[in-house]
Amino acid sequence: MLALELxxxxxxxxxxxxxxxISKESYKERKAGAGQTLTGLGKWWGRKPLILVRSTLxxxxxxxxxxPINDRNIFLKILSMDEKGLLHRKNKSIPIKELYKYSSDNDKKKYFTKESKTEKTAFVKGLTKNEKDDLQIKIFKKISYDEKLKYCMRPEELTNLDEDTWKEINNHLKTDAKNYQELFQQLGEKKFGHTPKVGDCFCGGGSIPFEAARMGCDVYASDLNPVAGLxxxxxxxxxxxxxxxxxxLKKFQKEVFDEVEKQILDLGIETNELGYRAKYYLYCNETKCPECGAxxxxxxxxxxxxxQKTIGILKYNENLNNFDIEIxxxxxxxxxxxxxxGTLNKGRLECPHCNMKTxxxxxxxDRVVNGKTDYGLRLWEKDEFIPRSDDVFQERLYCIGWMNDGNVIYYSPDENDLLREQKVIDLLKERFNEWQNLGYIPSMEIEEGYNTTQVIRExxxxxxxxxxxxxxxxxxxLFSEKILQNGxxxxxxxxxGFNRVADxxxxxAMxxxxxxxxxxxxSNQALNxxxxxxxxxxxxxxxPWSINLFSNSFNSITQTELTNAKTIDYENDIWITDPPYADAINYHELTELFLSWDKKMLEKAFPSWYTDSKRALAVRGTGKTFNETMIDIYSNLAKNMPEDGMQxxxxxxxxxxxxxxxAGILWLSGLHVVSAWNIATETESGGLKSGNYVKGTVILTLKKRKNNETVFEDEILDEVKKEVRKQIKSMKTVDDKDEPNFADPDYILAAYAASxxxxxxxENIEGIDLKxxxxxxxxxxxxxxxxxNKAIGIAYDCLIPVGFDKFRWKGLSNEEKFYIKGLxxxxxxxxxxxxxxxxxxxxxxxxxxxxxxxxxxxSARLKTASEYANKGLSTNLIFSNALLRKILLSIYKSKNEEDAKFGKSYLREEYGSEYWSKRNSIVEILDFICSFEHIDSMKHWEHDxxxxxxxRELIKEDSI
Structure with a gap:
């Protein structure tokens, strides 16, 4: 056998x-929540799954x-997504109930005792461990990929692949690797002549640089935001x-916590007279009812x-004209x-004393002056940390959760609790000015912005x-004071750890x-x-203070900087970026909460870093300024990569x-799109590839543009048409027939990418001024x-449902195609x-x-034949007169009369002599509708x- 050329x-x-x-693995990683590798380091919004980064790299x-088929098999082997890799990753046992469910009739008799549906499933007596293990593997191989993942660790949790798998990988790629780091380094050497250098100028939560470094690449990471840098x-x-x-490090964290705990216990502000320690203090705002003054x-x-069925009961106090809260x-x-x-409903106070709604x-x-809202609250001064007595909103402790013998019990605060509250205020007053000057507590003013204005006005x-x-x-x-004693x-x-606590x-905190x-x-992307x-x-x-740290030992060369992406001067072979494109998250504003606390700490830890969010330079929004900034950034990244580099x-x-x-931004940046793939990284709880799974991350691959030619607009359109068809054909060729990779949204995305x-x-498109x-x-x-848009239309023409003849499909109206594709x-x-x-x-x-x-x-869906009934037939809409609409009506007539002859007669009368030429199309559409019979999501079609x-049978057998 000849060796393959690479x-x-x-x-x-x-x-x-x-x-x-990759979508399913990304979803599994997302579902790990706080168990994700980087989540424990601290809050960041929209971190990309590490398996997505690894796969992309x-x-x-x-x-x-x-x-190409073997290429895909090797790719999956490396990522342990092939059958053998999944077995290697299997770390949980399939429950006996599931083993029984997926077993053949013979295996049910061989392995289980279960006489009836109600009887509990059990293994037959005398089964050895090896026999049970063999059954586990047998069923594991039988179940779907989604089901398999329930019983597997994540790819990143697998220490290494086995020796035989590495032999297969090395044989195909002509490498000599024994682990991931060696493989990625050797592939980089073959492609670039050295260990691959990977850069990310929007590093955010660190997913891209971390995974690249863990895979053995040299890494350059930068961001404008100091929290992202940290x-x-x-x-x-x-x-x-x-x-x-x-x-x-974990030992040190415990020492700091123990020291702060000793101070708190000595101050006696979290312990009551019974020796109970507090776990939670619940506070509410109070305000004066403008009607009754309560x-x-x-x-x-x-x-x-x-x-615990615990509630607060309001009891009016006539002497004080306020309310006691009994827990x-x-x-x-x-x-x-x-x-x-409660007392709040739809933004209104509902006074329980006079029943007035305000x-x-x-x-x-708040008042509207010249069309703009003038917010009426007093702005707090820098040295204030509690409301003034005449402020609109007061703050009140109304419940304490006390710990007793491992249980939490809730009580209303008593007199001693309120004295402890006052003691806390007094202790803070004693330290406040000094602590602000030393940077132990924030002194930063809140700069107005989209998110930050909310706390000012409310x-x-x-x-x-x-x-x-x-x-x-x-x-x-107290924590800040202890932390700053170290370096x-x-x-x-x-x-x-401190930022996790401050969050x-x-x-x-609700x-x-x-x-x-x-x-x-x-808990969301705002300051509510x-x-x-x-x-x-x-x-x-x-x-939260004791952050989960686990060793991911790697020795890659790494560099982290705070810098503007437009001015980076560092060459990388590969740039992988997740830019804030039309982003709804205002990172620069939200992170200022952390920066207000971290200023002194960051200055000590990273003397060369600045400690503000650089709002003025932050990449945000859409429009002319944003587009120009993006062009500057991606032109600079293109300049900082070799001719064979990629982004x-x-x-x-x-x-x-x-x-x-x-498209315009990338074109003006001198970059050429070579591929695009849609990965479902934000999937609904219903599972992957169900519901609106188009919500995902597009992986757009680019190279430097080397073509200096000019092309005309009409030529571009012809090329786009050819590229769309070529891309879809290529995707269908390599698709796995048993476990399909691609669904309609992926093919539509291919049309975007082809464009x-x-x-x-x-270099130039005659007739289009991109600037x-x-x-x-x-x-x-x-x-x-x-x-x-024309490219998308071409893609839809290529997406022919199973069972439809290509030419008959082409002859349907767009409305009919929409209805069938919707179903x-x-x-x-x-x-x-x-x-x-x-x-x-x-x-x-x-x-x-x-x-x-x-x-x-x-929960959107199309009308069934019965739901359509006779509706809308008199309109001039194309669908009203379409063949498909007449077929739906014929189904309705058949059901309504409880005899399919009425439906057949209607179609024969409607089309006359044309009925015979349309008969195959009618049968084809009825075949499609009949395929709904055993599908759970189509139960509403059952009677139709x-x-x-x-x-269908009557029309099939019909003759002149």
């Missing part, structure tokens, strides 16, 4: 990418051969340490704990229901420390009454003010206008959008309205909602399918 100029990712399996470095530096320099070094606690609900456990069902209704905006004294908080109450400030200040890795690991210890715990400040919040005691911050942009938008802008591939290949297109205000009449999506469980919106856009249909029975966001079957 082509390093055309990497694997340029021709194929097993997106289905391998796809860039791995060459192609003349055998997280990335830590992933590269702390997680790479040995087990012994990490053990030392001071009313503000809460959307007074349920404290659903598990009651083991409340009755009626009491629980009453407590669910909008919160009125209570804040509470009057003007400085970052005002997002924390006295108890929280005191505890965090080096100890200091940096402490900053990470959980603010007045923006109380979760169903789980009896508080959320984080950033709360009327009820939880303050953790020291006992409940031990876990990957991770991209998350499906909007044609955004793609058109991206960019052709558009970015030429003008990117800067003009009105984007509606864009030649780039027009080309991309095909429903078969696969896709019920998101956006699925139909995308289909309608692809087929150029505007009135598609008339075809929908349900238009709710995540029954008569469609009768009708």
């Amino acid at each position: 082509n390093f100029e055309k990497p694997f990712i340029e021709s194929q990418f097993p997106i289905s399996k 391998l796809g860039l470095l791995m060459p192609t051969s003349d055998d 997280l990335t530096w830590s992933s590269l320099n702390i997680l790479s340490k040995s087990d012994k070094e990490i053990k030392e 001071m009313v606690p503000l809460a959307p609900s007074f349920v404290v704990s659903e598990k 009651k456990s083991n409340a009755s069902k009626e009491e629980m229901n009453t407590a669910k209704t 909008p919160i905006a009125v209570i804040r004294n 509470r009057g908080w003007k400085y970052w420390h005002q997002l924390y109450n006295p108890r929280q400030l005191l505890v965090l200040g 080096g890795d100890k200091l940096i690991s402490s900053i990470l 959980r210890m603010s007045k923006l 109380w979760h009454k169903s789980r009896d715990e508080s959320e984080t400040t950033f 003010t709360l009327y009820v919040y939880a303050a953790r005691s020291l006992a409940s911050i031990n876990s 990957v942009i991770m991209f998350t938008h499906q909007d044609v206008g955004v793609w058109a802008e991206l 960019l591939k052709v558009l970015t290949a030429y 003008y297109e990117l800067t003009k205000e009105d984007k509606t009449d864009s030649p780039l959008q027009d080309i991309i 095909e999506s429903e078969i696969n469980g896709a019920n998101a309205l956006s699925t139909y919106q995308e289909l309608a856009r692809g087929y150029g249909i505007k009135n598609y909602k008339d075809m929908l029975e349900n238009t709710r966001a995540n 399918v029954e008569y469609a079957k009768y009708l």
Whole structure:
């Protein structure tokens, strides 16, 4: 057998990418939550899964051969996504119930005792461990990929591949590797002549640099944001340490915690007279009812704990014209229901004393002046950390969760508890000015912005420390004092732990009454003010303080910088970036909360770094300025890579206008798109490839443009058409028939990518001024959008449902194609309205909602034959007169009359002599409808399918 020629100029990712399996592995990693490798280091928004980074990097470095099927098999072997690799990763036993379910009848008799459906499944007596293990493997091989993953560790948790697998890999790639690091280094040497150098100028939470370094590449990481720099530096320099070094860091963290705990215990502010230690303090805002003057606690609900049936009961205090809050456990069902209704409803105070309903905006004294809202709250001063007595909103401790013998019990605060609250305020007052000057607590003013303005207008908080109450400030200040006594890795690991605590210890941390715990400040991507919040005691911050550190020992050369991506002067073979393209997350604003605390710590840990968010330089939004910034950045990255270098942009938008802008940006940056793949990184709980699975990350691969030619617009369109068909044909050729990689959205994405591939290949496009297109205000009449839309239309023409003749499919109207493809999506469980919106856009249909029975966001579906009945037949709409619509009506008539002869007669009368020429098309469509019979997601078609079957048989047997 001749050795295969390897082509390093055309990497694997340029021709194929097993997106289905990578999507499933990415989803599994996401589902690990706090168990993800980098999540434990600290908060960042939108980290990409490490398996996605590993797959992308391998796809860039791995060459192609003349055998694309074997290329794919080797790629999957390296990532342990092949059958053998999955078996190697299997670390959980398949439950006996599932073993029984998937066993053949013979194996059920051989391995199990189960006489009836109600009897519990058990193994037959005398089965050896080897026999049980053999059954585990047998069933594991039989179940689907999704099912297999339930019983497997993640690829990154696998220490290494076995020796035989490495032999197969090395034989195909002509390498001599015994581990991942050696393989990636050797592939880099073959491609670039040295260990591959990988860069990321938007490093954020550190996924890309960390995984590249872990795979043996040299790494350059940069970001404008110091918090991103801290997280990335830590992933590269702390997680790479040995087990012994990490053990030392964990020991140090415990010492710091123990010292702070001793101080808190000595101060006596978290322990009561019975010796109980506090776990949570629950606070609420209070305000004066403008009608009756009563001071009313503000809460959307007074349920404290659903598990313990604990509630707060409001009792009017006539002497003080306010409300006492009695905490009651083991409340009755009626009491629980009453407590669910609080004093806040739809942005209004509902006073329980006078029953007056007053909008919160009125209570804040907000006014509209010259069309703009003038927010009425007083702005707090720098030295304030509690409300003034005449402020609109007061803060009140109303419940404490005490720990007793491992249980948490909830009580109203008594007189001694309130004295302890005052003691905390007094202790903080004594230290406040000194601590601010030393940087132990924040002194930074909150700069107004999209997210940060919210806390100013809704509470009057003007400085970052005002997002924390006295108890929280005191505890965090004590930690900060201890941390700043250290340096080096100890200091940096402490900053990470401190930020995790600061995220959980603010007045923006929501109380979760169903789980009896508080959320984080950033439980979403905003700074949301709360009327009820939880303050953790020291006992409940031990876990976030003690960050999970595990050794991922690697010796790659790494560099982390804080710098503007436009001015980077560092060459890398590969740039992989996840830019904030049209991003809804304002990283520069949200991270200022952490920076307000970290300033002194970061100055000590990284003397050469700045410690502000550089808002003015942050890449954000869309529009002319954003586009110009992106062009500057990607032109600079292209300049900082060799002629054979590559780039990957991770991209998350499906909007044609955004793609058109991206095409212009990449073209003006001198880059040429060579491939695009859609990975489902943000999948709904329903599982992968169900629901609106188009939500994903597009992996866009680029090279330097080397073509200096000019092309005309009409020539571009012809090339795009050819490229779309070529791309779809190529994807179908390599697709796995048993476990398909690609679904319709992936083929549509190929059309987007094919457009960019052709558009970015030429130096000039005669008739299109790309600079003008990117800067003009009105984007509606864009030649780039027009080309991309036509490409999408071509892709849809290529997507012929199983069972349909190519020529008959082509003869259907776009409305009929939309309806059939919509039903095909429903078969696969896709019920998101956006699925139909995308289909309608692809087929150029505007009135598609008339075809929908349900238009709710995540449960949209088309009308059945019965739901259509006789409706809409008199309109001039194309679908009303289409063959498919007449077939639906014939099914309805058959069902309505309980006889399929009525349906057949209708079709014969409707089409007359043309009936015979249309008969094959009618049968084909009825075949498709009949295929819904045993599909769970198509139960609503059940009765229509029954008569469609009768009708189909009558028409098949019909004769002149």
